[in-house]
Amino acid sequence: MEDTVKREISAKRDKSFKSIFFRWETLLVLMFVAVNIMNICISKNYLNGNNLFTAICTFIPKGLIAFPMAYLLVLGEIDLSVGSTVALSATTMAVLFNRGVPLETCVALCLIVATACGMLNGLILISFPELFPMIVTLGTQTLYRGIAEMILEDESAGKLHLVQWFYDIYYKKLGPIPICFIVFCVMAVIFGLVLHKTVFGRQLYAAGSNREAARYSGVPVKRNRFICYTLVGLVSGISALFYASWMGSIRSDIAAGYELEAVSMVVLGGISTAGGTGNFPGTVIAIFTIGLLKYGLGLINVNSQTILMIIGAILILVVMAPNIKNMIKARMAVKAQKAEQ
Amino acid sequence: MKKVLAILLSAAMILSLAACGGGTTVQSAESAAAETPVTEAAKEEAAPAAAEEAAPAAEAPAKESKGVYAIITKSAGNPYNEREASGFEAAITGAGYEAIIKHPAEITAEAQITLINELVAQGIDGIAIAANDFDALETSLKAAMDAGIHCICLDSSCNPASREVFINQAGVKEVGQCLVDATYDLTGGEGQWAILSATSVATNQNAWIDAMKEILKDDKYSKMELVEVAYGDDEQQKSVDETKALLQNYPDLKLINAPTTVGIAAASKVIQDEGLCGKVIVTGLGLPSEMAEFMEGENPACPYMFLWNPIDVGAVAGYTLMAMVNDGFDGGQVGASFTAADGKTYTVSQADDGGTQIIVGPPFKFDSSNIADWKTVY
Numbered sequence: 001m002e003d004t005v006k007r008e009i010s011a012k013r014d015k016s017f018k019s020i021f022f023r024w025e026t027l028l029v030l031m032f033v034a035v036n037i038m039n040i041c042i043s044k045n046y047l048n049g050n051n052l053f054t055a056i057c058t059f060i061p062k063g064l065i066a067f068p069m070a071y072l073l074v075l076g077e078i079d080l081s082v083g084s085t086v087a088l089s090a091t092t093m094a095v096l097f098n099r100g101v102p103l104e105t106c107v108a109l110c111l112i113v114a115t116a117c118g119m120l121n122g123l124i125l126i127s128f129p130e131l132f133p134m135i136v137t138l139g140t141q142t143l144y145r146g147i148a149e150m151i152l153e154d155e156s157a158g159k160l161h162l163v164q165w166f167y168d169i170y171y172k173k174l175g176p177i178p179i180c181f182i183v184f185c186v187m188a189v190i191f192g193l194v195l196h197k198t199v200f201g202r203q204l205y206a207a208g209s210n211r212e213a214a215r216y217s218g219v220p221v222k223r224n225r226f227i228c229y230t231l232v233g234l235v236s237g238i239s240a241l242f243y244a245s246w247m248g249s250i251r252s253d254i255a256a257g258y259e260l261e262a263v264s265m266v267v268l269g270g271i272s273t274a275g276g277t278g279n280f281p282g283t284v285i286a287i288f289t290i291g292l293l294k295y296g297l298g299l300i301n302v303n304s305q306t307i308l309m310i311i312g313a314i315l316i317l318v319v320m321a322p323n324i325k326n327m328i329k330a331r332m333a334v335k336a337q338k339a340e341q
Numbered sequence: 342m343k344k345v346l347a348i349l350l351s352a353a354m355i356l357s358l359a360a361c362g363g364g365t366t367v368q369s370a371e372s373a374a375a376e377t378p379v380t381e382a383a384k385e386e387a388a389p390a391a392a393e394e395a396a397p398a399a400e401a402p403a404k405e406s407k408g409v410y411a412i413i414t415k416s417a418g419n420p421y422n423e424r425e426a427s428g429f430e431a432a433i434t435g436a437g438y439e440a441i442i443k444h445p446a447e448i449t450a451e452a453q454i455t456l457i458n459e460l461v462a463q464g465i466d467g468i469a470i471a472a473n474d475f476d477a478l479e480t481s482l483k484a485a486m487d488a489g490i491h492c493i494c495l496d497s498s499c500n501p502a503s504r505e506v507f508i509n510q511a512g513v514k515e516v517g518q519c520l521v522d523a524t525y526d527l528t529g530g531e532g533q534w535a536i537l538s539a540t541s542v543a544t545n546q547n548a549w550i551d552a553m554k555e556i557l558k559d560d561k562y563s564k565m566e567l568v569e570v571a572y573g574d575d576e577q578q579k580s581v582d583e584t585k586a587l588l589q590n591y592p593d594l595k596l597i598n599a600p601t602t603v604g605i606a607a608a609s610k611v612i613q614d615e616g617l618c619g620k621v622i623v624t625g626l627g628l629p630s631e632m633a634e635f636m637e638g639e640n641p642a643c644p645y646m647f648l649w650n651p652i653d654v655g656a657v658a659g660y661t662l663m664a665m666v667n668d669g670f671d672g673g674q675v676g677a678s679f680t681a682a683d684g685k686t687y688t689v690s691q692a693d694d695g696g697t698q699i700i701v702g703p704p705f706k707f708d709s710s711n712i713a714d715w716k717t718v719y
Contacts, residue, residue: 043463051462054484058455156474171480247450249476256447298459304446305417 024270028282032289039296046299053178057170059291060184061086061239061246062258066265067191068232070283072133073266074195075228076208076275079121080137083258084144085236087250089114090243091148094157094250103163110244111237117144118233122226129222141259148252158249170245180242187235192280200224209276264311265290268318408438409465410662412655413456415473415497417444421651421719422471425496428655429469436663436682441465450477457481461488467662469508469655471496479503491665493672495658496651501696505665506672506689508658510649512700516600516626517552519647519703523624524565524598527644531564534596535587537604537625539575549600568594573604580607588621599625602648609635609642618642629707633716636709650705651719657687657701673697 039046046052065082072079093110097103117140124136161167172179195201206214207221215221239258244250263273269286271278290311297307412429414422426442433440441460445452450473460468461484468485472478472494482492482503495508524534536553538546550570557567568591573580580603587594588611597612599605605627612621613635623635623643635642660681664670670679671689675697678688685702692698707715 045462045464048462051458054458055455055462058451058458156476158476161476161479243451246454246480247474247477248479249450249474251450251474251477254449254451256449294455295459298455299462301441301443301459301463303417304444304452304456308446 025279025282025285028268028270028285028289032285032292035289035293035296039292039299042296043299046296049176052295053173053176053181055295056288056291057178057180057246059287059294060180061242061255062261063265063287063291064184064187064235064239064242065232065258065262066269066283066287067187068228068235069262070191070266070269070271070278070280071195071204071228072232073263073271073273074204074208074275074278075225076211076273077125077133077225077228078137078263078273079118079229079232080134080259081117081121081141081144082232082236082239082262083255084141084148085114085117085233086240086243086255086258087252088117088144088148089237090240090250090254091151091157091252093240093244094160095151097160098157103160103166107166107241110240111234114237114240115230115234118230118236119226121233122229125229126222126226137259145252145256152250152252156249156251158244158247160244160250161248166245167248168245170242188280188284192284195280200227204228205276207275261290264315268315272322406466406666407464409441409463410438410467410659411441411443411460411465411469412495412658413443413445413453413460413468413470415445415471416448417446420717422496424651424718425471425655425658428652429659430655431652432656432659432682433663436659438663440659445473448473450474453478454481457485461485461490464488465490466666467491467493469493469495469658469662470499472499472503473497474499476500476503491662491672493658493661493665495654498692498694498696501692501694504696506661507692507696507698508654508661509692509698509700510651510654511702511704512690512698513548513552515700515703516549516647517556520549520598520600520625521553521556521562523645523647524596525562527622527624528565528595530562532595533566533568533591533593534598535568535591535594536570537580537583537587537597537599537601537608538570538572539601539604541572543575543601546600573599573601573607575601575603577603577607580604581611584608584611588615588617594621596622596624599623599627602626602628602631605643605646606631606635612642626704627707628719629712629715630717630719632707633712636707636712638709641709645706645708647704647706649701653705654701656683657681657699661687661699672699 065086069079069082089110092113093106096109097106121137121140124140125131125133168179170178170180174182195204203214203219203224206217206219207224211221239255243255247254265287266283267273268290269278269283271283294307294311297310298304410429410433412426414426416422430440430442443456443460445456453470453473454477457468457470457478458481468482468490470478470482470492475498478499479502482499486492486505492504493506493508494504496510498504498507528534536550538550540546554567556562557565569587571583571587573583584597584607587597597608599608605623605625609623609632612618612623618640624646626648627643627646628648632643632646636644636646660679660683661670661672664679664681665672668679671677673689675689675691678686680686687699689697689699
């Protein structure tokens with residue numbers, strides 16, 4: 001039953017793949033431009049290079065997670081444990097640092113813990129393919145967060161800013177451009193190239209549009225799923241490093257909601273949660289569109305909760321748009337048939 | 342042909358949807374701009390409707406500074422913080438300036454940093470913040486201070502490097518004095534009384550208890566006998582057990598003073614359940630919402646108790662920022678003082694964390710006359 005549904009969807013999508021997504025990208029760029037024009041119009045404080053980069057850097061930690069999340073969504077999967085992975089790996093790092101472990105070791109451990117978190121998700125999901133990724137990662141989300149809370153309770157750990165090179169990870173600038181922004185761009189290019197220009201990337205699309213068919217065609221679906229979950233873990237670790245360098249002190253409740261923000265960015269970018277569709281540049285534009293929209297509205301002091309509502313509304317519209325299109329198309333087809341009769 | 346038409350139509354549909362999306366955004370931004378106080382700069386550049394409203398308002402603020410002050414709360418929907426924000430707003434608008442109230446989207450330092458960045462970009466005059474983390478705000482608040490924005494903390498402080506001064510809701514001595522005076526008043530100045538504290542290592546409680554013991558050395562209090570300091574560990578059951586033990590060990594006990602919200606509620610419950618109201622009196626520091634049931638009625642277990650008044654805390658934060666901007670008041674200078682619009686003089690003192698603080702005043706008294714109003718607040 002499930003398989004037939006999947007095939008139907010993928011068959012539909014394939015037909016108009018080119019036309020829709022060419023338009024989708026154009027639309028995104030238009031939205032991005034519109035958001036910027038709106039921001040410039042509503043606040044004269046918007047176009048200030050320094051402040052703008054400060055604002056952009058605030059959404060880089062979560063934006064980074066959107067990269068591997070895009071891979072997962074292309075596969076038709078999701079990882080809801082990323083925020084907790086960030087919290088757990090950052091907590092581990094900060095606590096160990098406070099116990100006198102050299103910061104270099106702590107950084108390595110942060111990445112290892114995060115990668116291990118991702119691996120565990122991947123391992124569970126490839127060992128029990130019948131489980132839903134959303135449910136499994138929802139479980140590990142509370143598990144990882146729980147461990148972080150057990151370690152830190154209501155305390156904060158860190159004083160990481162005492163180490164200059166660690167402080168520089170987030171704050172250092174090359175000329176006017178923050179290094180973290182450069183890292184972000186470089187990672188975006190690498191993730192984009194891997195998804196669109198390599199066999200691995202094409203395999204993700206194949207497995208995402210029809211996992212069974214891909215497997216019978218010799219695509220190592222299991223391996224790829226495992227790699228993707230591990231990658232999400234690793235990037236969550238990198239995100240945790242940026243976060244820790246940014247804040248200098250860590251609490252167990254940090255990065256709550258990152259998973260949903262990352263998914264929102266990817267979905268707005270045109271990658272459907274059903275898998276097999278969308279492209280990477282869309283995700284990058286979406287990261288900036290959401291981030292800058294939030295910043296612009298914040299500049300005129302729109303209430304944070306109202307901003308979340310606006311983003312939510314836009315997201316629903318975005319998800320609805322292709323469905324509405326299909327609905328209209330179906331109706332027109334029926335009408336056309338009637339007319340012909 | 343029909344296919345092309347369909348695609349064109351659907352494309353138009355998507356575009357119009359996106360336009361709708363954009364439209365919603367602008368509209369909400371406008372309506373929010375009309376509701377929320379915004380900076381002049383934002384208003385000038387805002388959509389026409391908002392700009393027109395802004396024109397008359399632009400006359401009020403001082404010339405050199407923008408006359409815009411902001412308060413950042415810990416989270417939206419925190420009643421205590423909401424009251425602080427309203428006190429802040431009243432103080433600022435009362436002086437003819439503009440107040441911005443910002444609630445972070447989440448109870449995290451990260452969300453607060455986003456708000457600080459937005460305020461720095463607007464170039465306002467002062468920020469008062471109830472910090473969600475002691476250290477994490479340092480870099481962004483320093484950046485704000487570098488940009489010429491005065492930054493102070495209220496309610497919950499950030500580290501001394503991140504602030505000019507901390508608006509402390511109540512100083513240790515004031516709390517100690519207040520609690521001893523209450524004991525003196527309620528026992529008639531003589532008899533046995535006990536303290537029911539939180540844990541034996543609780544910093545705040547120990548500081549207050551030490552202050553109380555110091556004050557008790559005065560001859561005035563010589564007939565009052567402090568029989569025991571019991572520790573309920575801020576757990577309901579432990580506090581109940583400790584209260585019962587006190588009652589058993591000291592049959593002549595006249596009063597239990599609990600400088601902790603859990604302890605005072607637990608003690609009141611025991612006194613009420615055992616029908617000892619009037620014989621043994623409970624007082625201390627408590628949350629109005631938790632204590633209301635023990636304070637109302639003919640013969641309450643707790644005639645009155647204390648806590649801080651968040652409205653005053655917010656107002657003092659507002660006065661302090663205005664004094665800093667307008668009169669060059671230096672919050673980092675111990676001993677510096679200013680007189681606020683409420684007629685009171687506030688003086689900077691040394692804070693325990695090595696920074697400076699301004700103590701708002703003695704704790705606020707809650708009794709049967711005002712508890713009904715306050716129990717809904719926090």
